[in-house]
Amino acid sequence: MIEGVDYIIEDGMLVFTREFHLKRGYCCTNGCKNCPYSIHNESKITKPDSEDGRNA
Numbered sequence: 001m002i003e004g005v006d007y008i009i010e011d012g013m014l015v016f017t018r019e020f021h022l023k024r025g026y027c028c029t030n031g032c033k034n035c036p037y038s039i040h041n042e043s044k045i046t047k048p049d050s051e052d053g054r055n056a
Contacts, residue, residue: 027037
């Protein structure tokens, strides 16, 4: 993992970036700050909200 690409340090905590989540390819349903996925079905979420990964 690369700081500034996959994660940032915010208030002493490691925070995954939108890019990291998109590379992983799915939502873990933990409510991550930069998650680009919609929570439609908490058991399996596989597509980002929009093509650029931002919330609609």
